[in-house]
Amino acid sequence: LEIVKRYSEEELVTCLQSGDREAFSYLYDTYAPILGGVIYKMVGERELTQDLLQEVFIKIWTRFNQYEDSRGCLYTWMLNLTRNHTIDVLRSRGYKQRKMIRGDENSVYNISDDHAVKERFDTIGLRKLLQNLKPQQRLLIEMAYFNEYSQDEIAKTLNVPLGTVKSRIRAALMELRKNKS
Amino acid sequence: LNIHDIISSGLLELYAVGLASPKETAQVEEWIKLYPEVASEFEKIKSVSIELGQANVFIPDSELKERLFAKLDSLEQPSVVSIATSEIKFRNRLKWVAVAAAIALLIGSTIMNISLYRYNKDMQFAMDIVQSKYCQPVLLPGMSIAPSASAKVFWMKNTGDVYIDASNLPTLPPGKQYQFWATVNGKIIDGGMISTLNNSSKNKIQKMKSFDKAEAFDITIEKEGGSPTPTKSQMIVMGRT
Numbered sequence: 001l002e003i004v005k006r007y008s009e010e011e012l013v014t015c016l017q018s019g020d021r022e023a024f025s026y027l028y029d030t031y032a033p034i035l036g037g038v039i040y041k042m043v044g045e046r047e048l049t050q051d052l053l054q055e056v057f058i059k060i061w062t063r064f065n066q067y068e069d070s071r072g073c074l075y076t077w078m079l080n081l082t083r084n085h086t087i088d089v090l091r092s093r094g095y096k097q098r099k100m101i102r103g104d105e106n107s108v109y110n111i112s113d114d115h116a117v118k119e120r121f122d123t124i125g126l127r128k129l130l131q132n133l134k135p136q137q138r139l140l141i142e143m144a145y146f147n148e149y150s151q152d153e154i155a156k157t158l159n160v161p162l163g164t165v166k167s168r169i170r171a172a173l174m175e176l177r178k179n180k181s
Numbered sequence: 182l183n184i185h186d187i188i189s190s191g192l193l194e195l196y197a198v199g200l201a202s203p204k205e206t207a208q209v210e211e212w213i214k215l216y217p218e219v220a221s222e223f224e225k226i227k228s229v230s231i232e233l234g235q236a237n238v239f240i241p242d243s244e245l246k247e248r249l250f251a252k253l254d255s256l257e258q259p260s261v262v263s264i265a266t267s268e269i270k271f272r273n274r275l276k277w278v279a280v281a282a283a284i285a286l287l288i289g290s291t292i293m294n295i296s297l298y299r300y301n302k303d304m305q306f307a308m309d310i311v312q313s314k315y316c317q318p319v320l321l322p323g324m325s326i327a328p329s330a331s332a333k334v335f336w337m338k339n340t341g342d343v344y345i346d347a348s349n350l351p352t353l354p355p356g357k358q359y360q361f362w363a364t365v366n367g368k369i370i371d372g373g374m375i376s377t378l379n380n381s382s383k384n385k386i387q388k389m390k391s392f393d394k395a396e397a398f399d400i401t402i403e404k405e406g407g408s409p410t411p412t413k414s415q416m417i418v419m420g421r422t
Contacts, residue, residue: 021250028246034231036239050241054249061253072210073227079199079234080206125236145198145233166191173194176229 009074016064028057031075035082041146042086052089056082087148132179137172144169184218193223197230257390307386315339319398321418327351332418334398341391343398347375350417353402360403362411363395374407375400397421 006026007015015023035056040049059081060067067077130138143149143157155162187193195201196209213220310316315338323330330351335344343363350359361372373389399419401411 033238034234037237040239129236170191
């Protein structure tokens with residue numbers, strides 16, 4: 001998927017500030033697959049992913065003024081919003097109950113669910129992109145980019161200091177940059 | 182902290198993959214603004230981050246986009262929060278008409294105005310509206326406070342979309358703004374603020390809130406940002422559909 005540059009980020013932001021639907025449509029076309037990919041990695045269910053994706057884009061539209069205040073990187077802002085919204089839902093009572101009911105009702109579901117989890121970490125495109133990374137770096141990228149882990153949680157899970165998480169993520173991204181060029 | 186330290190801190194990467202804490206985020210955003218070298222380094226990191234995302238896309242159903250936009254439409258409909266009943270009188274050009282009305286108090290809901298299109302686009306946009314077979318024009322003649330004022334509403338009968346040409350309204354002093362209202366089943370409903378920030382926006386066709394039905398439209402002069410209920414003595418134009 002190649003991003004067609006029809007708007008520069010600056011133009012896009014200006015248009016979105018004025019409530020331009022056309023620009024929002026472009027934003028959706030460009031970023032919905034990417035943000036949807038992040039959500040899908042986290043929840044592993046197509047229908048739920050679509051619901052969350054829609055909620056995320058409504059938030060992007062209605063809370064655009066919050067982005068304007070920070071004037072940071074639009075993509076990072078959307079990525080954060082997507083991840084935070086998904087985490088909120090995953091950790092909500094309703095979602096946990098829903099999962100529990102499913103587990104009770106149908107134990108077969110659990111098996112296929114595990115299977116789905118495995119599949120989630122096996123997207124062809126991602127595997128190809130990450131193939132040259134060390135296993136440890138690959139795991140870190142999976143955790144950092146596609147999971148509901150915070151920095152602290154990654155550090156705890158991997159049993160390394162916080163500073164090491166930072167330096168390893170940096171090393172992994174540097175490696176990806178090298179592969180790219 | 183010098184540029185090199187910033188770049189090798191790992192914070193730019195953390196920020197690019199969306200893992201920075203709020204404090205770190207604010208710090209990185211400031212660095213990017215302050216130092217061009219940091220900004221250009223970040224651009225490279227960001228493109229890797231986007232590439233990571235692109236390696237793992239999820240293709241939503243095509244209907245999802247339609248559902249999303251329909252949802253945005255419904256969010257922009259005015260929401261009636263509480264209704265206060267009081268009798269108010271309205272006047273049209275020919276005669277006084279007493280209308281028993283309940284006044285809908287509206288909270289919040291600012292309006293997205295169509296704005297800042299280039300001239301040609303504006304022209305095309307205006308022509309598309311005026312020429313639409315569904316377009317019902319409604320003339321709003323001036324009331325006693327400004328008999329020479331007027332405004333035109335273009336009401337799309339298929340979608341309920343309301344567009345207004347406010348170019349024949351007098352320029353307002355600072356702190357004042359025109360507010361658009363619709364009378365629906367005898368109730369006065371806020372139709373949104375008319376943008377008069379500068380002359381050019383006033384001269385453009387502006388999109389107001391949509392109404393599936395309405396008996397009349399009018400415009401009042403209100404304080405900037407609008408009022409929950411119309412100031413009837415400040416009604417400048419009014420027309421029946």
